[in-house]
Amino acid sequence: MSTKHPIAAVAVSNEVETGRAWLRKDAAPAARGSIAIDGAPIRIESLTKQYGSSKAVSGIDLDIHAGEFLSLLGPSGSGKTTLLMMLAGFEFPNEGSITLGGIDITRMAPNKRNIGMVFQRYALFPHMTVRQNIAYPLKMRKVPKAEIPDRVERALSMVQLSGYGDRMPSQLSGGQQQRVAVARALVFEPPVLLMDEPLSALDKKMRERMQIEIKQLQQRLGVTVVYVTHDQEEALTMSDRIAVMGNGCIQQVGTALELYERPATPFVADFIGKMNFIPSTCVAIDDDGVTARVSGNAVFKVPRHQVRSATLPSVGDRLDLAVRPERTQIRAGNVQASGIAGIVEAKAYVGAFQWLIVRLADGTVVHVQSQCGGAAGNIEERSAVDLTFHTAAVQAFRGD
Numbered sequence: 001m002s003t004k005h006p007i008a009a010v011a012v013s014n015e016v017e018t019g020r021a022w023l024r025k026d027a028a029p030a031a032r033g034s035i036a037i038d039g040a041p042i043r044i045e046s047l048t049k050q051y052g053s054s055k056a057v058s059g060i061d062l063d064i065h066a067g068e069f070l071s072l073l074g075p076s077g078s079g080k081t082t083l084l085m086m087l088a089g090f091e092f093p094n095e096g097s098i099t100l101g102g103i104d105i106t107r108m109a110p111n112k113r114n115i116g117m118v119f120q121r122y123a124l125f126p127h128m129t130v131r132q133n134i135a136y137p138l139k140m141r142k143v144p145k146a147e148i149p150d151r152v153e154r155a156l157s158m159v160q161l162s163g164y165g166d167r168m169p170s171q172l173s174g175g176q177q178q179r180v181a182v183a184r185a186l187v188f189e190p191p192v193l194l195m196d197e198p199l200s201a202l203d204k205k206m207r208e209r210m211q212i213e214i215k216q217l218q219q220r221l222g223v224t225v226v227y228v229t230h231d232q233e234e235a236l237t238m239s240d241r242i243a244v245m246g247n248g249c250i251q252q253v254g255t256a257l258e259l260y261e262r263p264a265t266p267f268v269a270d271f272i273g274k275m276n277f278i279p280s281t282c283v284a285i286d287d288d289g290v291t292a293r294v295s296g297n298a299v300f301k302v303p304r305h306q307v308r309s310a311t312l313p314s315v316g317d318r319l320d321l322a323v324r325p326e327r328t329q330i331r332a333g334n335v336q337a338s339g340i341a342g343i344v345e346a347k348a349y350v351g352a353f354q355w356l357i358v359r360l361a362d363g364t365v366v367h368v369q370s371q372c373g374g375a376a377g378n379i380e381e382r383s384a385v386d387l388t389f390h391t392a393a394v395q396a397f398r399g400d
């Protein structure tokens with residue numbers, strides 16, 4: 001998008017005088033020795049952004065709490081950046097509204113919102129020193145000159161880069177450059193920090209280190225963070241809550257545990273961790289739940305609260321039984337009458353556990369993750385096996 005520009009992101013004007021400290025350009029300077037931030041809540045209602053005939057963001061409702069770390073997680077093209085750009089003010093929605101701390105900012109220019117932003121690629125000004133980069137948003141906001149050096153030093157120390165102020169960006173590692181970008185986005189003490197895949201250009205080790213650093217910094221400061229990523233591990237590690245996006249919509253919002261244990265849709269089930277979907281037919285319904293028949297006529301009972309559907313299915317309906325690979329038990333031979341028979345197609349050791357790929361009689365492929373040395377230890381490729389799972393491990397989705 002042509003409108004993604006770092007200068008605009010940090011250029012906060014002094015024209016808006018709302019009475020809210022966090023929307024004022026001249027918000028009270030931080031207490032000496034630290035950066036002081038009051039995280040603000042964000043309310044997004046019915047937000048829609050259309051490009052031509054396609055909706056990049058489609059009717060999103062989302063409440064982000066003050067001081068929360070919320071990630072937008074979803075595959076490429078799911079609308080994450082578009083939503084973030086509307087929060088930043090670089091894009092305006094076709095419909096819907098955004099409020100920040102109760103104030104409608106839907107159509108407010110980016111330079112009038114007091115929001116910090118960090119982009120995917122290091123967006124530092126290459127011709128300025130680290131210190132000048134961090135001072136930039138303060139100058140733009142006409143912070144008194146005498147205050148600037150002190151605030152820049154505090155921001156540098158916040159990201160553990162004291163002593164690096166005179167370097168040029170080209171003299172820093174990728175991780176250090178992103179820390180400078182974080183310092184520059186927070187130096188004016190915004191109540192909200194938006195980050196769009198800020199670590200994706202870093203190698204794995206540095207990325208993991210920065211994940212922890214950013215999370216600790218956010219917790220210490222209490223700033224509200226909206227963090228875009230398509231890396232589920234990153235979202236699970238860092239977030240208080242995750243909004244899973246698909247096709248311009250929020251599919252589900254929840255903690256990592258909620259999304260993993262109780263995914264609302266097959267999309268979420270498949271996107272957070274790995275999930276097997278075993279096709280079945282509903283053969284009976286009672287007050288407690290549904291009974292489903294799978295490949296080889298094995299029958300499973302799924303309690304009502306584990307059927308992810310607003311209405312109970314009818315007899316004859318297709319149901320997909322979702323079960324995680326690590327909750328699928330495997331035994332050699334056809335030993336259990338209640339199990340599903342299959343053949344091991346492949347087996348691989350991955351450190352502490354092993355993966356087995358099992359094909360059922362109806363052609364369905366099931367992945368099994370099993371502890372090394374466990375029951376699956378002696379199972380060979382091409383051998384006949386029997387799969388079972390605990391009732392609590394299974395969820396049923398309506399098939400289509």
Ligand SMILES: Nc1ncnc2c1ncn2[C@@H]1O[C@H](COP(=O)(O)OP(=O)(O)OP(=O)(O)O)[C@@H](O)[C@H]1O
Pocket residue numbers: 001002051055056074075076077078079080081082083230
């Ligand atoms: N300026 C634009 N003009 C037209 N279509 C756009 C524009 N910006 C985004 N889109 C479309 O909107 C959809 C959502 O794009 P967006 O950049 O928000 O996705 P994303 O989730 O951030 O993806 P990625 O993970 O690849 O960054 C895509 O189909 C994209 O092609």
Ligand SMILES: [Mg+2]
Pocket residue numbers: 080081082
């Ligand atoms: Mg994007």
